[in-house]
Every structure is written in structure tokens, then in C-alpha cells.
Amino acid sequence: MRAVVMYSGGKDSTTALHRAVRDGLDVVVLASVIPAYKYSMLYHQPLYQCLLAQSQSLGIPLESTGLVNPEAERETLKHLLKRIREKYRVEAVVSGALKSVFQYRIFGEIARELGLKFYTPLWMINEEEYLWSLLREGIEFIIISITSMGIPLDLLGKPITREDVEKLVRLSRKYGFNLSFEGGDAETLVVDAPLFKYRLELTGRKHIVSEYEGYYIVEEIKSIKKQR
Numbered sequence: 001m002r003a004v005v006m007y008s009g010g011k012d013s014t015t016a017l018h019r020a021v022r023d024g025l026d027v028v029v030l031a032s033v034i035p036a037y038k039y040s041m042l043y044h045q046p047l048y049q050c051l052l053a054q055s056q057s058l059g060i061p062l063e064s065t066g067l068v069n070p071e072a073e074r075e076t077l078k079h080l081l082k083r084i085r086e087k088y089r090v091e092a093v094v095s096g097a098l099k100s101v102f103q104y105r106i107f108g109e110i111a112r113e114l115g116l117k118f119y120t121p122l123w124m125i126n127e128e129e130y131l132w133s134l135l136r137e138g139i140e141f142i143i144i145s146i147t148s149m150g151i152p153l154d155l156l157g158k159p160i161t162r163e164d165v166e167k168l169v170r171l172s173r174k175y176g177f178n179l180s181f182e183g184g185d186a187e188t189l190v191v192d193a194p195l196f197k198y199r200l201e202l203t204g205r206k207h208i209v210s211e212y213e214g215y216y217i218v219e220e221i222k223s224i225k226k227q228r
Helices: 011-022 048-058 070-088 101-113 127-137 162-175
Strands: 002-006 026-035 062-067 092-094 117-119 140-146 186-192 198-210 213-225
Touching: 002 011, 002 070, 011 026, 011 092, 011 127, 011 186, 026 048, 026 070, 048 062, 048 198, 048 213, 062 070, 070 101, 092 101, 101 117, 127 162
Parallel strands: 002 026, 002 092, 026 062, 092 117
Antiparallel strands: 140 186, 140 213, 186 198, 198 213
16 A cells, blocks of 8 residues: 655654554655644644655655645645645555644544545554664654753753663653653654664754753754665
């Protein structure tokens, strides 16, 4: 079954892509809606240059569209997926939704309206087990934004390790932030994964806003060919 993956470049959409391929779907295109504003209910705010590098590393084309009007979030996605359905003859939409009922409902409704199957391999997954599975499966990611009490700002911009996951599990129990970062507590960017032909090497800087808010500003991206 030919499929499109709703792709933001973060851990969830990348893992959903890998599990879709594992489960036999033929992922032929990535789709990204890129809002020009923060705090969208439906979309992360992906870094376009990183998306391009990830698309090249995966060897899967990227179809994207900008979004400036929050009232047009639903119709913008429908228009993008309709264009992709006609251009790539896809039969299914893959989403990395974990716990957002709103996102799950809207994406599912649009897929059905377009006659597409809706595949969500991470839906309602155990969040702690999910983080450990990322390490086991070789999904290497960094945190690029933190907007919640309890997530250490020193994790910005560094590949997350086993020790970091252990720390995040402890702190999540103490402070109550979402361990999978659902809802915007933090956002991530994948720099390597099993299907990547190139590992992304990022150069950037930290921008600390407050004790509980910070960002990693990506300034340069290099694609390093992996040894097979």
C-alpha cells in the first residue's frame, strides 16, 4: 500500500515512518505543513532546511506547504493531501500521533474524506517504554525546544542518551511533564535513524528565555554519509 507520512522531522513522525515501513507500507512521500506561528494545535513548527536534509537522507521526496492563518489549518492539510494523493497515488496517511485526541480526530477525518486509510502506529503507546524503544531502534534525536518545568535546559541540542532517558523518567514523575513531550512540552529533531543514508551533523546555539523555556537555534546542517 502506497503511503504518505505526515512528517515534522521529530522523533514521533520518524518512528511512525520506520514502523510503517516495517509493517509493509510503501512510503513514497513525506508531507509537512509549516505554520508561520507558534502554538498550533495540529502542527509542530518544523525547520524547513532540516526537513530537506532528512528527505534527502531518507531518499523520499518532501511535499510541503506554508500556513499563515490559524483558521485554515484543516483546509490546508486537506488541500496538501489531495494534491499528494493525485500526484503519488497514495492510499494511506501515516501519522505519529501519540496522545492528542484532537490531532488524531482531525487527521483521521481528513484521510477518510479523501478516501485514504489512516495509520497511527504510536497511538496510545506507553510513553516510558516508547522512549526506551527509540534507543533500541536507533532513532537518534536532539531536543530543539523546551517549554515546560522540569525538563533540563542542558539537554538542548545534544543527542539523547540512555542516561538522559533515565533522568527524564525521574523528572517526569516529579514535575508531571509529558514524557513523550506530547502537547508541546518539548520538540525534537531526528539526526539519525536506520533508514537514513546520511547522519545530520548540526551546529547551533542555545537561546534561553527563562528557567523553564529554551531553544536550540540550528545554524548549519551537514549531511555525513554513513558507513555500511
